[in-house]
Amino acid sequence: MLEIDKLALSVGSFALQDVSLAVDDGEYFVLLGPSGSGKTLFLESLCGLARIDSGRIVLDGIDITKLEPRHRRIGYVPQDYALFPHRTVRRNVAFGRRRSVDRKGEVDVDQLLERTGIAHLADRKPARLSGGEKQRVALARALAITPRLLLLDEPVSALDELTREEILPYMKTLHRQIGAMTIHVCHNFSEMMAVADRVGLIFGGKLLQVGTPREILERPRTVAAARFVGMKNIFGGQATTYDRYVRLETESGEEFWAELPDRPLLDHRRHFGVRAEHVHLVPGGAGECVSNEIGVTRLPAVVRSAIDQGSYVSVATTVGSLTIHADVSRSEFLRMNLQPGDTVTVVVEAANVCLLDSDA
Structure with missing residues (x-):
């Protein structure tokens, strides 16, 4: 279980303000909000890329607030995927394992390539991949450490509509298979409806509302x-x-x-x-x-x-x-x-x- 208590972080004139949230084991949680609402900053604070000013982050009963990113066992897929252009698909995915100091439970890279449907791309470099293929490679790299928590920052925003429609059901199926808690950031309602168990609505650095996808659409509070x-x-x-x-x-x-x-x-x-x-x-x-x-x-x-x-x-x-x-x-x-x-x-x-x- 992920427990976030009064998380606060200021960057320039923007601030995440006393964000409190609990995400259950195996839950697919979507954080929904407009551009500039603090979604990416929130993910970066969870995985340790941005140091919070105050508050606590507890994952599976362990306080990870001050831990270095590599000690948190959190998988992160940034919006631009951040693949290494000079590495093959296999070496990109293997890098996920190398960056972890906790090798317990890690999966074999070739098995992970098979599971994510990219084994046939193992020797290609990112320049020769489609948008949907890059997305799967980034996801496989994040899964290489068998994360306790998976963070996805606008994972399909760069894909065309047809590819998005193919990728989203795949992501939901993969989530059921791996069972990791997932926080998926987006601003698209059809995307939210396709994957979310619950949704949080964030505006101006404040978490305004948490509910089911239908509750968020039909019963907004403000x-x-x-x-x-x-x-x-x-x-x-x-x-x-x-x-x-x-x-x-x-x-x-x-x-x-x-x-x-x-x-x-x-x-x-x-x-x-x-x-x-x-x-x-x-x-x-x-x-x-x-x-x-x-x-x-x-x-x-x-x-x-x-x-x-x-x-x-x-x-x-x-x-x-x-x-x-x-x-x-x-x-x-x-x-x-x-x-x-x-x-x-x-x-x-x-x-x-x-x-x-x-x-x-």
Whole structure:
């Protein structure tokens, strides 16, 4: 198990601020955040390339905070892979073993080449490798010491989309085989969904939220986080509690309903958001729908635009002074035959309205 307690590190004007996190044995953990949020610095602090100012790092019950990198038995794949251009694939991978002072449990290099599917490349140098092949070599080198913890810094960001789709399932399968705790840094949501058991959301050096991939996408805690995870509909409103629900009234009078959260409402002025795929459109005005009820948002709207995104259509509607976005399956959109100027009813279930905290 990896336990990080109040890790802090300043570099120039940027700082990792009291980051605390626990990663379980065998877990595939993804650290998600925009560029400049501290993801790489966090990995470097774990493997010892950056010395922290304060806090503790405990791996399998051993305090490794002050240990040299080669004593930590942590495998690290940097974003640029950092392969030695003058060494063959076999010698690049073998270097991972040489840099370790703990030879216990190390695997044979040729066996590792076979396991990672690059045995046929053993005598090639990096210049003759594709992006996906370089990624596997870097991964094999990190695995050569049989690491207790594997750190992956944007491991597929340099690959084309097709290669990424091939590599990610392979990485997840390999993770199950080796069983090492893994922390994978990225900023891509499809990448996160493909591999993560749990996800941490980092902004400005602060770990804002930890949860399942679905929780991170659908229940971000702050306005900035909601924008980052692609929540298109974010509004402000006055909050009033009604039994198990929160009634949210915008400045222009539109009424939304959310479920009462587990945490207390500290401020009656709230931001809230709805993912576009959770907005349903019903042709016709509100009068043609089931009558309003507590817990369900129903608003008369006018279709403003519709953009075909392939598998779905992104529809923008106007509700008073608000623009509400809905992502509708292409088949459903064709069935409704919506055109700009058509009247629809926007329907949102309370469970899909996310209450957001203001950004600190």
